[in-house]
């Protein structure tokens with residue numbers, strides 16, 4: 386286990402052991418995530434299964450493949466939407482307009498793909514961006530969510546209505562087919578995006594990009610792992626490339642010199658040349 390755990394969990398050896406076993410046996414790098422987040426997720430599973438104590442829950446994980454699967458699922462928070470935080474998209478649009486030649490974009494921690502597809506739609510919608518020059522790579526650690534991303538089909542519900550999300554940007558609904566219960570992204574939009582598995586704790590970037598968008602993952606990540614992830618993202622930027630993080634997220638102090646703020650409030654940064 387990394388020495389990065391906070392004191393509260395170091396004072397809780399049973400929880401530490403459980404995290405170590407999850408990391409070793411399930412391949413989920415618990416040491417990169419913050420304790421409060423891991424506790425909430427693990428304890429939600431324990432309540433669901435009526436289990437008292439981390440040791441008992443560890444035994445359940447040993448015995449039941451379904452519970453291992455359910456825990457892995459619970460550890461990935463996949464909440465996302467089309468054009469999430471609409472105010473950020475006006476700046477993203479400006480950034481995309483400025484790129485000469487091919488426009489290479491990485492949606493890191495892309496969840497079910499709506500962020501990557503939103504960028505593809507912007508390329509079609511904005512006459513100053515030539516969609517034929519745009520390549521988008523969406524990556525996530527969660528194989529199940531990547532399968533859904535590739536399908537590009539999103540169920541409509543009262544709390545998560547993709548149609549409503551798309552109305553944040555004029556004309557975006559032209560790029561989907563809407564049925565009573567779902568929204569399906571058009572092939573022309575899907576064709577701009579490739580999805581693949583990538584773990585941001587692994588160190589290697591997914592390629593070289595003009596724009597890297599990594600939003601709403603760092604909120605769950607422990608500080609040192611976050612610094613490593615930002616280094617990975619930085620390594621994936623072409624000179625002068627842009628990075629966008631989540632509206633409530635900040636860059637770790639060690640990485641700040643590598644970037645200048647383009648729009649601090651909307652968390653848009655440019656790599657210093």
Ligand SMILES: C[S@@+](CC[C@H](N)C(=O)[O-])C[C@H]1O[C@@H](n2cnc3c(N)ncnc32)[C@H](O)[C@@H]1O
Nearest residue numbers: 461462463465494496525526527584585600601
């Ligand atoms: C809350 S979603 C964010 C989706 C999208 N970026 C957004 O802002 O709407 C966080 C995503 O990070 C993914 N994730 C968690 N740990 C990861 C890691 N180590 N590497 C890559 N993706 C990870 C999760 O599977 C999840 O889909």
